[in-house]
Amino acid sequence: MKHTIVALMQDHPGVLHRVVSLFRRRGYNIDSLTVGRSELPGVSRMTIVTEGSDVDQVTRQLFRLIEVLKVVDVTESATVEREIALVKVNAPGSVRAELVACCAVFGARTADLGPSTMVIEITGEPSEVDRCLDVLRPFGIKEMMRTGRIAMIRGSLAHEAAPELRADEKPPLLALAG
Amino acid sequence: MSEERTGAQIICEALVRQGVELIFGIPGGAIMPFYHALPEYPQLRHVLCRHEQGAGHAAEGYARATGRVGVCVATSGPGATNLVTPIADAWMDSTPLVAITGQVTSAALGKDAFQETDITGITVPITKHNYLVTKVEDLPRVFKEAFHIAATGRPGPVLIDITKDAQQARSVPDWDVSLQLPGYRPRYHGDREQIREAIELLKGATKPLLMVGNGLIWSGAHAELRELAERTGIPVITTLHGKGAFPEDHPLSLGMPGMHGWVHVNRAIQECDVLLSIGARFDDRVTGKVSSFAPHAEVIHVDIDPAELGKNVAAQVAIVGDARSVLAALLEEMPPRDCTEWLAHIRAMQQQHQGKQRYLKRPDTPALMPHDVYQGLNAAFHARGRCRVVTDVGQHQMWAAQLIDWISPRSHITSGGSGTMGFAVPAALGAALACPDQTIWVICGDGGFQMTSQELATIKQEGITNIRIAVINNGYLGMVRQWQELFENRRYSGTPLTGPDFAMLAQAYGFKGMVVTATGQVEDAIREAWDHEGVVLIDFRVEREANVFPIVPQGQSISDMLTGVSEPAHATPGAPPPGGRA
Numbered sequence: 001m002k003h004t005i006v007a008l009m010q011d012h013p014g015v016l017h018r019v020v021s022l023f024r025r026r027g028y029n030i031d032s033l034t035v036g037r038s039e040l041p042g043v044s045r046m047t048i049v050t051e052g053s054d055v056d057q058v059t060r061q062l063f064r065l066i067e068v069l070k071v072v073d074v075t076e077s078a079t080v081e082r083e084i085a086l087v088k089v090n091a092p093g094s095v096r097a098e099l100v101a102c103c104a105v106f107g108a109r110t111a112d113l114g115p116s117t118m119v120i121e122i123t124g125e126p127s128e129v130d131r132c133l134d135v136l137r138p139f140g141i142k143e144m145m146r147t148g149r150i151a152m153i154r155g156s157l158a159h160e161a162a163p164e165l166r167a168d169e170k171p172p173l174l175a176l177a178g
Numbered sequence: 179m180s181e182e183r184t185g186a187q188i189i190c191e192a193l194v195r196q197g198v199e200l201i202f203g204i205p206g207g208a209i210m211p212f213y214h215a216l217p218e219y220p221q222l223r224h225v226l227c228r229h230e231q232g233a234g235h236a237a238e239g240y241a242r243a244t245g246r247v248g249v250c251v252a253t254s255g256p257g258a259t260n261l262v263t264p265i266a267d268a269w270m271d272s273t274p275l276v277a278i279t280g281q282v283t284s285a286a287l288g289k290d291a292f293q294e295t296d297i298t299g300i301t302v303p304i305t306k307h308n309y310l311v312t313k314v315e316d317l318p319r320v321f322k323e324a325f326h327i328a329a330t331g332r333p334g335p336v337l338i339d340i341t342k343d344a345q346q347a348r349s350v351p352d353w354d355v356s357l358q359l360p361g362y363r364p365r366y367h368g369d370r371e372q373i374r375e376a377i378e379l380l381k382g383a384t385k386p387l388l389m390v391g392n393g394l395i396w397s398g399a400h401a402e403l404r405e406l407a408e409r410t411g412i413p414v415i416t417t418l419h420g421k422g423a424f425p426e427d428h429p430l431s432l433g434m435p436g437m438h439g440w441v442h443v444n445r446a447i448q449e450c451d452v453l454l455s456i457g458a459r460f461d462d463r464v465t466g467k468v469s470s471f472a473p474h475a476e477v478i479h480v481d482i483d484p485a486e487l488g489k490n491v492a493a494q495v496a497i498v499g500d501a502r503s504v505l506a507a508l509l510e511e512m513p514p515r516d517c518t519e520w521l522a523h524i525r526a527m528q529q530q531h532q533g534k535q536r537y538l539k540r541p542d543t544p545a546l547m548p549h550d551v552y553q554g555l556n557a558a559f560h561a562r563g564r565c566r567v568v569t570d571v572g573q574h575q576m577w578a579a580q581l582i583d584w585i586s587p588r589s590h591i592t593s594g595g596s597g598t599m600g601f602a603v604p605a606a607l608g609a610a611l612a613c614p615d616q617t618i619w620v621i622c623g624d625g626g627f628q629m630t631s632q633e634l635a636t637i638k639q640e641g642i643t644n645i646r647i648a649v650i651n652n653g654y655l656g657m658v659r660q661w662q663e664l665f666e667n668r669r670y671s672g673t674p675l676t677g678p679d680f681a682m683l684a685q686a687y688g689f690k691g692m693v694v695t696a697t698g699q700v701e702d703a704i705r706e707a708w709d710h711e712g713v714v715l716i717d718f719r720v721e722r723e724a725n726v727f728p729i730v731p732q733g734q735s736i737s738d739m740l741t742g743v744s745e746p747a748h749a750t751p752g753a754p755p756p757g758g759r760a
Contacts, residue, residue, distance in 0.1 A: 010361060014298065014310070021302050060485040066307040066327060069361040 002031065003055040003075045004151050005048045006159060008038060010067040018065050019046065028052040032148025039160070043069065047150045070159060078154045083126045084147045085133065086111065090140035091118035099139060106132040117142060180353065185314040185345040186215035189278070192321035194221050195353065198249050200240055200611055201225065202233035206253025207293060209280030211345035225611065225640055228632040230257050232604035234264025235630070238273050239608030242591045243566055245396070247274040247328050248608065254281050255293030258339070259300070263598060265335045266304040270595025271419065272392055274333035276324050283343040284312040298339050306334030314347040319355040326357055331364030332483040333396055364482060368499030373507050375495045376454065376478045380512065383452035383476075385520045386412045389435065390501075392419035392594075393457020393481060395587050399502035400424070403456070405509055411517035413524060415443055417458050418594045421584040432524065436464040437730045438576040442528035444728075444736040447472050454478040457501045460490040461595065466736035480504050531741065545721040546697050548574065548650050552581035554700035555619070555648065558708060559583075565617040566591060566609050570602035570626035572657040574650035576726045578621050600629030603647070607633055610642045617644050617708065624651040624677045634687040637713060646707050647715040649680050652722045660725045664740065684715035692716045 009015050016035065023030055031049040038045035052058065055073065063071045091099055096118070100110065103120055106128060112119035122132045126149050133144070153159065183191070189212055193201070202225045205213040216224055227233035230252040237248030248268075252261050258279040268275040282291040298310045307327050309320045317340070324336040380386055390403060400423055407414050407430045414424045415432050424431055435443045444466075447453065453475040458464070460479075465471040468490055479486075479493035480501060487496035497504055559565060559582065567582065569575040569592040584590050591609060593601035602622040610618045627649050637645060659673040681691025690710055694703045694717065707714035727742030 014302075017299065018302055025303060057485070057489055060487075064483065064485045066359060066362045 001075075002049060002051050003073055004079070004081070004149065005050065005055070005059060005062070006072045006074050006151055007046045007048065007062060007068060008070040008159065009044050009046065009065070010069065011037075011042050011044045012067055015044070015065075015067045018067070019048075019062060022058055022061050022065075023048075023050060026052060026054070026058055028055075028058065032146075034148045034150050036150075047148070049149060072153075072159050074151050074153060079151045080154055081125055081149045081151045082123060083129050083149045085122045085129050086145050087120045087122065087133065087136055087141055088143040089118050089120060089136050090116065090142060092116055095139060099136075102135050103132075106135075108132055180351050182348050182350050184211065184215060185317055185340070185347050185349070186211040187218065188314065188317045188349065188351045189321070189340070189345070190215050190219040190222060191351065192318060193249065194219055196247070196321065196325045198247075199223060200608075201249045201251055202227055202236040202240075202608065203251030203278075204228075204230055204233060204253070204257060206255075206257045206280065208254035208282055208342050209251060209257070209278075209345075210253075211342060212251065212278070212280065212340075223611075224251075225607075225636065227604065227607075227636050229630065230260030231263050231600065232607070232630050232633040232636065234261045234275070234277065235267070235598070235601050235604035236608035236611075236633070236636075237275055237277075238264055238268050238271075238601075239568060239591060239605030240612045241268075241273050241275060241608075242605070243588055243609035243612040245398070245588065247276055247325055249276050249278065251278045252280070253293065254279060254297070255295045257293075258295055258297035261297075261337075262300060262304070263596075265301055265337060267593055267596040267598045267601065268335040269304040269306070271593065272333050272396065273335065274328040275335040276328050277335060277337045279337065279339045280345070281310070281339045281341045284341045285343070287312075287341065297337065301337050304335070305337050306332075308337040309339065311338060311340045311344050314344050314349040315352075317344070317349075318351045318353055319358065322355065323357050323359055327359070327362065331362070332393070332481075365484075365498045366482070366500040366503050368480065368497040368504040368507060370507070372495055372497045373504065374511070376497065377508060377512050379452045379476055379478060379495065380410065380412070380454065381515060383450075385446075385450045386410075386452040386454065386517065387415060387446060387450040387475075388412050389415040389417065389447075389453060389455045389458055390420040390423045391417040391456070391458025394420060394423045394501045395457075397457065397482075397501040397503075398587075399456070399505050400587050402502055402505035402509060404428075406505060406512065409509070409512065410515045411521065412454075412515075413446065413517065413521055415447070416584070417461075417464055418579055418592065420458060421579060421590040422587045425585045426583045427585060430521070432528075434579055436461075436736065437466065437732075438580060438726050438728065439464075439736070440528070440580075441531040441728055441739055441741065442524055444730070444739060445527050446524045447475070448737050450475050452476050452478065454480070456480045456505065457482075459486045462490070465490060466730045466738075467734055470735040470737065543721060544696075546695060546700070546719060548577050548652070548718075548720045548724050549581060550697040550700055551648065551650060551694075551718045551720065552577050554704050555621070556582045557701070558704045559619075562617070562708065565589070565619060566613060567619045567621060568592065568602045568606040568609055569620075570622035571597045571599045572623045572626060572655070573652075573660060573724075573726050574621055574623045574656070576657075577650070580726075599623075599626035602626060603630050604633045604636075606645050606647075607637050607640075607642065610637070610645050611640065614644060617646060620645060620647040622647070622649060623656055624649055624653065624680070625655045625675055627680070628677060631683065634684070634689070634713075638688050643712045645713045647684070647713070649715065649717050650720055651677065651680065651717050652720050652724065653677070654722060656724075657726070659723070660729075663723065663725070664729070665731060680715055680717040684713070689713040689715060693719065695719045
């Protein structure tokens with residue numbers, strides 16, 4: 001079963017390596033991984049799509065990483081999921097009108113137009129992107145790139161980067177064990 | 179306002195501020211600025227080891243003996259990679275360790291410079307955290323964080339890799355810098371509701387068991403554990419790293435579970451209806467075939483590391499928290515109860531298997547059996563009182579765990595999770611410096627001893643006198659040989675082992691060396707060694723093919739133990755595996 005995991009982490013060099021290393025260790029393939037800024041400076045937000053028998057365990061090991069602030073498996077939650085694909089399609093003059101019409105159905109837009117090709121930008125649910133690509137394939141896809149999905153829970157429940165980071169408080173100093 | 183200092187001086191001062199007294203290491207090009215500054219800080223005693231692996235294990239031994247953070251230092255490249263084994267060992271056994279490595283200059287990073295190795299990349303999976311420091315300004319914060327991470331929560335190793343230019347650059351250190359660890363929040367206090375659930379389970383159980391491990395020792399919860407056991411009468415199992423958490427001469431102590439655990443302990447686990455595990459992680463050496471482990475038990479698992487809960491064994495009640503805090507909360511509401519009948523049942527099982535387990539029915543051989551050596555050592559430990567025992571990895575380690583009565587916390591130091599042969603001698607060196615008023619006994623095999631025996635030179639150079647070494651010498655890599663005997667038709671591939679004359683080797687390092695070949699010599703030899711003013715090595719030339727029993731064959735259920743009771747003195751090749759089943 002595919003899992004979608006959202007993780008928030010400090011934007012440090014090497015943090016991506018630490019995250020990926022955990023999946024590699026278990027032999028889990030990462031289907032897609034996107035990382036970018038979150039609502040808070042210095043905090044990155046990552047969406048990982050992976051398949052494995054014990055994703056729950058990996059999630060907990062992920063949380064154990066010092067730089068990881070929060071990890072949520074949103075697979076079972078109602079989420080907004082988006083993906084962008086850039087597709088370079090053969091587009092001689094004779095088919096351009098048909099191509100543009102097809103794109104309109106999926107809300108895809110023309111990002112670039114050349115003498116014999118078009119670059120089409122599709123944004124939507126990953127399944128929507130799949131369907132649009134199916135339609136474009138007969139025209140002849142020369143090049144294609146998908147970003148991988150980003151996900152956010154619907155409604156007011158929020159996975160904020162780290163509420164404690166908002167205050168100017170120092171993180172609590174923990175007592176030594178024993 | 180502090181004065182401007184070099185990065186190297188800042189490192190030294192950071193160590194002093196952390197209360198570090200001992201550093202184990204070896205200098206080299208990329209760490210030379212640090213070594214240049216070191217003599218300015220006489221509070222820091224540097225111990226020059228003979229191999230970085232030795233330095234790492236020595237720091238581990240120091241940490242395990244004292245409960246404090248061990249520190250080791252190495253240069254870049256091979257110096258750093260030689261630390262990988264002890265770092266992995268510390269990771270597996272949750273030992274707080276700060277490993278400091280020099281690195282090539284920041285301008286040369288990633289360019290295959292001389293002695294450049296990506297040690298932060300290499301150690302990602304085996305450290306709790308690691309740092310590559312290229313800016314002198316970061317040093318005070320990084321050291322503060324590293325010691326904090328190593329010592330708190332579930333302890334573990336932290337590596338700090340520092341480029342040579344960061345050691346040489348100058349800066350005014352800001353010692354008031356705060357930790358920047360928003361993602362690191364270990365939970366010390368268990369959830370009240372779950373603790374109540376645990377109490378209810380313990381109250382209702384007819385066959386409850388306590389199983390304690392390393393985490394109990396690190397949290398210092400021995401008194402709380404004893405109180406719980408005595409109030410409720412629940413019998414206590416101690417894992418390999420839990421040895422010493424509960425005195426084994428206590429009427430409620432059962433002993434060790436798992437692959438080389440006692441039959442009655444494994445039987446009790448298989449029969450129990452509630453198993454409260456504290457600070458133990460259900461290693462496969464404990465559980466055997468995990469699907470048939472404790473089949474009737476509701477498991478209450480207490481661990482400070484949430485990633486351990488449910489990892490190997492599903493827990494009905496999973497409590498994240500520090501062993502001491504959780505036990506204290508449990509004690510607040512746990513009423514007294516009685517387990518007399520259950521304990522009597524376990525003791526009856528023990529009685530039934532005792533002869534087989536303890537080798538009371540000793541093979542009729544004139545040879546010196548390892549068991550004779552352990553009997554002598556155990557008697558001496560009882561008679562002489564406080565001392566530490568450091569064991570290596572293999573047969574001798576399991577005999578030590580089985581045949582010695584472990585009484586006090588931190589008296590038993592060994593490499594468990596990683597099973598690092600060569601651990602004992604350098605770890606004893608660290609423990610000996612940490613506890614100069616106690617005798618440190620090394621028990622090791624002839625195989626493991628030869629992996630790090632070069633550290634005898636370090637012991638000599640440091641003027642250490644409180645180490646005694648018992649080499650259980652059987653001329654084999656004994657544990658592998660035992661598996662070959664039992665499970666691979668006695669094909670002794672790669673296991674026969676020739677050593678030097680260990681007594682003469684000890685003499686070559688300036689120590690006393692002794693050889694014991696007969697059972698009758700054991701007691702006198704141990705007494706003589708203990709009373710000698712200085713390091714002594716005793717070469718115990720034991721029966722070559724003695725085995726550790728009971729044994730659960732790897733991957734099998736702990737219900738299915740070989741007790742070795744029908745073991746012939748020397749099985750013929752091709753014969754079915756010896757050992758009756760329990």
